[in-house]
Amino acid sequence: MKKISMRILMAALVIVLFISCGKTQIPEGLSMNEWTGAYLEQTVKEKKMKGGISAMIYKEGEILFSSGSGWADSSTGWIVDGRTPMPVGSISKIFTSVALMTLVEEGRVNLDDPVGTYLPRLKLEGGREMDVTVRDLLTHHSGIPGDLFADWFDKPIDHIYELMNGRPLMAEPGTLFSYANTGFTLLGLIIEEVTGLSFESYVGQAVFGPAEMEHSYVHSADAALAGERLPAGYFRKSEIPVPKLRDYPAGGFIVPADDMGKFIRALYRDHSLVSRETLSLMLTPQNEANPVDRDFNIGLGFWLIDPMGTGELMASHGGDLPPYHALLVTLPEKELAVFVASNDNGSGGTIAMEAGLAIAKELVSRENLGDNRINPSETVALSEEDMAPYEGLYGTMAGLIELKPGHGYMKMKLGNIPLVLRKLESGYYSAELRPLNLFTIPVPQLAGLQIDLYEAEGKPWLGLWMHGVYMGAGSMLEPVAYGDEYRKLVGDYADPQGTNILADGSYVISGISIAEKSGRYVMRVTLLGQKIEMALRPDGEGRAVTDGAGRGMGDLVLYRFNDEGNPVLSWSGFELKR
Template structure:
């Protein structure tokens, strides 16, 4: 039963299957008012306990609404100018930076990366033919299953992110398989640094943020660089608790910080001429290996069949979403300061899109509340059973001699499961890498019970053997 429960919980965070445009006539978009947005977001926060969120909605070249709601992890109000983490939405910024170099003739998408970035060395000779396009399409052959990018020691710079690939191998031949892998975009960002001669953060500021008036946006290397406004929460038993982001490197793949006002400017820039038409076409053209993933953008459709272009982002304590509806000219961005296990940004985005399409948002839910209650009760029961086991340890020892003492081993089963959590996750998540502490961020109530059970089992085992 425990294994089944663990499997069900792990499967809950697997990335959903790609959504392709449905064979339906898209509905006409309805005008959405700031008051309707405010009412929906505040109702969502009240029902879910979401601490803070920023929302931007544009139509064409105009901002329909941009606002912040609630508070940051440090207790400050979330405003229209509050920088928050956009996580993997950052990949759209990285792909644009590469395309700007393509426009200047400094980079060709179908040439090998190593021609621009000689330091890009791997233990696999096939890496020599990886192209720039394959990095951005996530078809380079690099994958979590072959290179444990999260659980290995983390770099502190883009140069270090590339250098640690020296002993890595590919999971597949370049250009044959799609595999979502953050290192692809870290290599791409390092390429931008080397070709442009500017640090990646300086490049984005000079060529993207400043020209668009994104005064509250930047990009950072690691979780240590996150300002208080970009830190997030874990939710347990329906209550949000401010927590530091686990250790990790994200520049190029997930390091951008932005505000509601700045994300509105970014969404407008996708179709106002800032990005040349030919570049837009390249950015929105998917690979043959995955027809729903382009260059830092995902191609899909809403539940009503409206074609969309977007990208989501997940940290362990915050999430973000961006979406463009080309047919109506609408664009939406959401940044929430709760982690990937709760998908608040995605739920809010879906609700806002439903309003834009003239429908009604689905009622918000707390997907782990019942599970949290179950594991909280199991934790209390574990404390009780451990106390009982210690109190009766002398009687247990008196009844067992010789090999009979091996009956103490079942008490160590939770400890064994504790040690096996990350390998189990990797199997259930189809090779996705993770650190042990990160599993705790995904399933805090479960991991609290498991650690309690492991400690209790060790204590009971030791006391019984001493007796």
Template sequence: MKKMQLMTLALGAGLVLAPAAPASASPAELESAAVDAYLTRAWESTALPGMSVVVTYQGKVVHAAGYGRDAAGRPVTERTPMRVASLSKSFTAMAVMTLVEEGKLALDEPVVNRLPDFRMADPRAEEITVRQLLNQTSGISDATVDLGAAESAPSLAGYVAELGSGKLAADPGTRWAYSNANYETAARLVEVAGGRRFGDYLKERVFEPLGMSGSAAGDPAVRPADGFNSLFGVWMARSELRDFPYGGGAGGVVTNAADMGKWLISQTGRGRQLVGAESLAAMHAPSEVHDYGMGWGKQSVNGADMLVHAGNLFTYTAVEAIDPETGYGFAVMTNSAGLYDDTYDVLTGLVAMSQGDTPRVPGGDRQLIEVILGLVVLAAAGLGVLGVRRAGPWAARRAGRSGRRVALRLVPVLLPTVLLALYPATISFLMNGRTITWEQLTYHAAPLTITLVVAAVAGLVTGLARLRAWRSVGSTR
């Protein structure tokens, strides 16, 4: 639910929310034509390749449409398939809750009761409950499990098995830590308790009952085109770093704006219901230690308290939000991912409109960030060339000085190299312990990654040239 992608956090930016809106006008005043006009401007100003959006209100779809094109050159419509990344968690929570209502699972029973293969190198893991998986309070952390091995597994059963060498970062139920491992384990629970593949269960018990005919998880027939990454202002089509052949309870859902409208309506307690009102409320309620519920988190958007979840999957970005009190629902999905997440800005504008306020048309932030980084790249490369050319005079001025003093003088130019070496670990720390790999950093983080690489290489080459020149000067005296 961040306004910025994880890489922007590395630049020191945080969540920026719009100020609270004044007393809203009647929600019924929101009309499709007005929404379309705003979204058209937003798409143009953000320069996103493609965007699909749906707005619902009290059981009806106000507006569902697509803007732009996909990587194959086809127009994006309300039925264009989009990866929704971590929005998948709300669907996984719903699948679990349908099994809870059937008595095949219980929220407060240990996971190992229903999933005997769930074992970790930590005896506390036997205490983890189904509820704690969904609330992200199980104690599982990216930093204490081998996510690389788990994500390479060909099935959910294999994924869970790879968690066996991991430990917990905290006692179950005492601390919140966002980890995809919680929801992949929950998806495996659905397979075991539901008696079928996770994607099949979602299709039969969630998608089909709601009429979401264009939605799937792990179905090759429902596959979106490649998405895009922005590289210094230029959108480049790229395939996903990771596929989800087994469905993926943490991020494997593919859907479209028309289907998301049906989902949002159901989540506001209107239209076709998959579970009872108490179960729906339980999914929306925060845990005892965090505002995150079960695939939804409480958050203020333009001054309105809403349930929100955002997601990013290398080349796709999405955000969903509902207001159970007013019956409004919103979903913004893009076939792109950059340093700056425009979907949250578009959502904020839609919420403002639902309040009778005038929305701010988003756009320009991503472009500005990438222009600045591009200038840094040029400056770093230029300084590197200059540093090498002037290595001789630099060394001559320091002839006769001790190696320690010279080494201290080289620290500033070598600092970017140190930062590059610590890059994944630093971003993981800024992301509250989420594991970030070098491969991931070459996707929507590409502009920042390239900037750091160029600065590091320039500094390293300059440092080596200066050291070599200093030694040469010393040997001639």
């Protein structure tokens, strides 16, 4: 899932993506199709991929290219091509959005109705399900906990009630973009409640059928029932099968490149899924009045971003379900689309994103769409007055980030990594690894990272962008007072077992501890191999929340002490023992 991936998206040096478009050298004079085929072959070779990669290019009703390179399953000699069904991670959210919008068109769902009117089994703390709207879920502005990692696999979607009921909101609805896979799980449940059908059945009826997507599935169990062969996933040193997520409306779909082209044609040209008017609404920014979101625009299901600076409306979504990764980039007004998917977690899971943007960049260049970006290399000096308001600790989806003034630049610490921030003419900041400010060490992961420092709603914020893709914003943390019991929480906690274990034997969540840092009590976790720090803020007796704003922030952490006096934590559906 996007960005568990986050990648999840899944962020700077921890969860952000490294994209270096154009590194592969392709001979000149090739057609777009020839260039794309050569690019895929060289990508498989240069990245030393154990798996493979597929791609689709669509233009004005025609699928110009749909093929692939590398292995779908090396043990059987199965080669990736345009018919290979690939898990697409969070691109699933676009299909779920379209399915829901068919019900909006029919008047069976109202975007501004409270979620609780459709889901009587949902019982948030304080009855807050009546304050969250369907639109809030579609735009990731609901304030509900974004991820509940316990029981992540092989559970029905209605299991989410057991994990979510009784939980508080992490933020006020409508006030903050906070990526939420669980929100799309709830949308899937709304579809089931309104139609009386299973989510799988309704998507087949409303999306797959009209678009003639004959080899697409909502999840791996659905594909198995149809007798569909699925590609192996190459993760670390293991070869693993496609998992079935509990949150499959958010990240479980499986779609070959051929079918993705059919979907784009049905959506953008034939209008056989939703009307022109409904599509226009889906492609209209829903959050322009939100001061915290700043320059980030999101529609209904689509992220409305322009990572290549074309000046054109660009509607896109990425997807990550390691080791499966995908990217869909579309220019609706030009009726262009590029889709790339991979079953290989190499290069930190960035191969599909890198390839997708490289192909899209080549296509945009051939279509003579310009690059309107300000030169990102031009920097401006910072005064102490510029920097002083932003000195402090921020809670973000990338973990804790600390900012301090330097000499004409900001010093940033992400975890234990010291960085230098330099202000660009665009108003954003670039990040460099520059020890003692003497020389710069090239770090590919920082190539497209930009930081946005700004004030909104009376406090400082730090926004994260990667190659034009918005990763979310975090607020400066305010001082808090801790009770004496927090000292007793310090220490290492055992890794949760059961559904926390991936197919290769590794853990979704591991390395859990609580420590003191910068005057705060901090919870440290390793999520799918990525280390993240989250400050704790007391929230009443026996409870705290992860302090900050955005994905994973504001999440509830309960604690108690057993008969032996040892602490026990409850977080994200897990019970954690020291």
